[in-house]
Amino acid sequence: xxxxxxxxxxxxxxxxxxxxxxxxxxxxxxxxxxxxxxxxxxxxxxxxxxxxxxxxxxxxxxxxxxxxxxxxxxxxxxxxxxxxxxxxxxxxxxxxxxxxxxxxxxxxxxxxxxxxxxxxxxxxxxxxxxxxxxxxxxxxxxxxxxxxxxxxxxxxxxxxxxxxxxxxxxxxxxxxxxxxxxxxxxxxxxxxxxxxxxxxxxxxxxxxxxxxxxxxxxxxxxxxxxxxxxxxxxxxxxxxxxxxxxxxxxxxxxxxxxxxxxxxxxxxxxxxxxxxxxxxxxxxxxxxxxxxxxxxxxxxxxxxxxxxxxxxxxxxxxxxxxxxxxxxxxxxxxxxxxxxxxxxxxxxxxxxxxxxxxxxxxxxxxxxxxxxxxxxxxxxxxxxxxxxxxxxxxxxxxxxxxxxxxxxxxxxxxxxxxxxxxxxxxxxxxxxxxxxxxxxxxxxxxxxxxxxxx
Ligand SMILES: Nc1ncnc2c1ncn2[C@@H]1O[C@H](COP(=O)(O)OP(=O)(O)OP(=O)(O)O)[C@@H](O)[C@H]1O
Ligand SMILES: [Mg+2]
Numbered sequence: 008x009x010x011x012x013x014x015x016x017x018x019x020x021x022x023x024x025x026x027x028x029x030x031x032x033x034x035x036x037x038x039x040x041x042x043x044x045x046x047x048x049x050x051x052x053x054x055x056x057x058x059x060x061x062x063x064x065x066x067x068x069x070x071x072x073x074x075x076x077x078x079x080x081x082x083x084x085x086x087x088x089x090x091x092x093x094x095x096x097x098x099x100x101x102x103x104x105x106x107x108x109x110x111x112x113x114x115x116x117x118x119x120x121x122x123x124x125x126x127x128x129x130x131x132x133x134x135x136x137x138x139x140x141x142x143x144x145x146x147x148x149x150x151x152x153x154x155x156x157x158x159x160x161x162x163x164x165x166x167x168x169x170x171x172x173x174x175x176x177x178x179x180x181x182x183x184x185x186x187x188x189x190x191x192x193x194x195x196x197x198x199x200x201x202x203x204x205x206x207x208x209x210x211x212x213x214x215x216x217x218x219x220x221x222x223x224x225x226x227x228x229x230x231x232x233x234x235x236x237x238x239x240x241x242x243x244x245x246x247x248x249x250x251x252x253x254x255x256x257x258x259x260x261x262x263x264x265x266x267x268x269x270x271x272x273x274x275x276x277x278x279x280x281x282x283x284x285x286x287x288x289x290x291x292x293x294x295x296x297x298x299x300x301x302x303x304x305x306x307x308x309x310x311x312x313x314x315x316x317x318x319x320x321x322x323x324x325x326x327x328x329x330x331x332x333x334x335x336x337x338x339x340x341x342x343x344x345x346x347x348x349x350x351x352x353x354x355x356x357x358x359x360x361x362x363x364x365x366x367x368x369x370x371x372x373x374x375x376x377x378x379x380x381x382x383x384x385x386x387x388x389x390x391x392x393x394x395x396x397x398x399x400x401x402x403x404x405x406x407x408x409x410x411x412x413x414x415x416x417x418x419x420x421x422x423x424x425x426x427x428x429x430x431x432x433x434x435x436x437x438x439x440x441x442x443x444x445x446x447x448x449x450x451x452x453x454x455x456x457x458x459x460x461x
Pocket of ligand 2: 425
């Protein structure tokens, strides 16, 4: 901008100088003496113009120097940028060429390989030239080739995880690869950059795991069937044994009673005491057998689930218990609307046993309280039956649900120890869980779930 303006001013100055010279020559020519003021004016004009010209020339030189420096600076900068560009390009090429994962770029239209990296050459066994003479279809067998065509004709996003494919190497080996690709422009063509991770080993391991699982499942099924058969055998055995034991027991009890009634006068007090002990022992054994029978009957019954209101069942049971022991004052708190998806008859047996236990083990407690409510545990709703009775030592908790296992002496709290075994069996038949928490003298809480809760 500055240079053309300066040149223009320079022209004007030169013009003025020229005019002043012409005027001098003209005056000299017509031999007219130059008047002093005119001579002084033209001299002043001449000197002024000369000075202006010098100044302009100086400024121009300075501007030219500045422009030259700027040009030099721009040149250095552009050389630097060019160097950086070359280095970045080199880095990117390295990332592609030396990447341990096989990579290539192919033309989206012709599907021809446009470039491949070292890992691809090494992994697939083709040379660079062989690759560049092939299309990506040459890596597939027929089924995969059709799948590829369908895949290519479908809509894909720019960055695309194409999933698992089978590729054929030059030596014929088929490998499993996981493909991730990205669309780009390559030498003006629409192309796709592909990264192929060989997952053959992983796929083989997964297949092995799958097969092992399958065998394991088959084995579990087989064992479960065997166990089921053994269980059924055991149950029918215990059922028939219990059943068959009843008759002789009844005989012992009946004949003991007959001796007591008909021959009482022949017996002294000791004899009578022995006989009554025989009778109470046989009666106790009768109870045990009855319990065993009912336990094995429960195992035989099928589970028919419906939506049940556990609160209503519990209330009925509590009313019965209150009737059976009218002298006892027990505070019972039952949460309303406790819905469960369970077999109503079996659920009643569960609640009955738990409530009977709560009743029994609070018999020596001053102000007995029994509660039934729903609690959330590990994201699951479970029912909790609690009391503030005798409680038990948690170190024996694992025995609670075994048949005939008792943590309290029969002299303290009567019972045969079959109730919780029955309860656990019912819960397991539902696919649920039961467990307890307690400490001696602090009461006990029994938690249970019934499996599916819909
Ligand atoms: N609420 C409870 N508080 C303290 N201990 C309990 C409670 N419930 C069960 N137990 C302990 O677990 C044992 C087993 O209980 P389970 O109901 O199987 O037998 P039982 O009540 O003794 O006899 P049964 O139920 O056959 O009449 C009990 O003897 C007792 O020691
Ligand atoms: Mg019981």
